[in-house]
Amino acid sequence: MSNTAASAAGSQRISMLKVLNPFHVWALGVGIVLVGEFMGWNFSVAKGGAYGALIACWVIGLLYTCVAMIDSEVTSTVAAAGGQYTQAKHIIGPLMAFNVGLYLVMAYTMLEAADALIVGDLMKSGAEAMGYAGLNTQPFVVLTIAFLAWLNYRGVFMTLTLNFVITLVAFIAILILFIGVDPMNPGAVLKHKELLTDLPYGWIGVIASLQFGMWYFLGIEGTCQAAEETRSAARSIPLGTMGGMMTLLVAATLTWYVCTGLMPWQYLGQAYTPLYDAATIVGNPNLQILLFVGTLFAAVASANGCINDASRAWFSLGRDRFMPGWFGAIHPRYRTPYRAIIFLIPIAVSFAFTGLLDQVITFSILSGLLGYTFMSINMVKFRKMWPIGSIKRGYIHPFHPIPAIVLFVLCAAVYFATFLGYGASLLAIMAFYIAASVWFTLRRYQFVKRGDQFTMPWPRPKGY
């Protein structure tokens, strides 16, 4: 495969390798998210009880199904790194594109930091179990980030092939745990009759639980970042994304079913590693080891995918001069956005060293949520500017504009839920993005390659 293309002027042009297939896309999306099944989702139980968490799981599942449908359609026409940033650039405008690009970088870098913190904590737990208390987690946090950044630096194919393997192991661990609790004989191991209660805080608790319901699915939209490196992106991205969403809906529901049948909601709502705890309660040492490995693999896969996605978003911002153009370089041998990968290492390590897992995750969720809100507006505008038939689409999502409207309404509900629990964080992040927007408008926009950034062979939009 030739990976440099001759430009019109006859000089050589570098490009990323188109080597990925739908399985890699699945591994990228599910890999980022699956850690949320191993830990985090259960905080929704503390807010809304077991049934509240199930409602949150399915309501937020609907939100992310809308995200996956919209993303699949738009990305099937935009075969470019940057994902939602690139969509915003083409469909809405530079200020929205800058903000969306920043949401992506912040969401993935913070999630990466949180994943690395989890790996460090798991190492500490492992050391304690083997009789060594007080292990310093920092070297393992840095090693996780440095090793995965190195892997990403060396090439996307190996990076996402590894993600496929470890994500699959983590997913199979959930399936084996489900089989291990004898689901065909209710009452034998699972005690839903005794443990399931009414909504402990009523419907306001259910709404509050929506924020933590995001953990079940946060990051599946990251599949779009692989568009420029995927063979037949128009087919592979929708296949990988929708397949990933189905996998997550299954994994989330099984996780809820197993955990709520083994633990009272008061304990489950504050457990650190609920799936591992479930395996411990079952009392099978092999299951315990499998779930420990599954949790570790899920955290590593998530950090790995986050490095991939954050670096592509940062690279795209650099390529269009939304950020310094220096970041828009591609490695001549490995064909990766190597400068963006290196640049984001100290940022991820800094977030991780704060040790504030809940704040880091909240910032990540809010950045993601801002991006989803944009997507609903983006979709309506996309169909207006390029109606069906005016541009080649690899996938057309059904029932437009219902998914866009549902997405917008559900995003509003999650903002309200977040305000109930993390009002100060919500206001702080809004202030941060407003300040960044002012900086972009006054100082940075003058450097943007206004004409050169639109290189897709799209027809002129309707009405322009």
Place this chain on the structure above:
Amino acid sequence: MSFWQLLSYAAWGISGLLILWMLADMASVSKQYDEDFLMSSREGADELAEK
């Protein structure tokens, strides 16, 4: 020195080596290649868009 302490030092060491390797490689690439070439990529185009 316990196994876990040794493991911690090994983690610091390997992390440092990996980061140094990336920085050295980045510097070497900058020396060997022209900046315009390294930053010459453009948004990709899928075969559907090319039709």
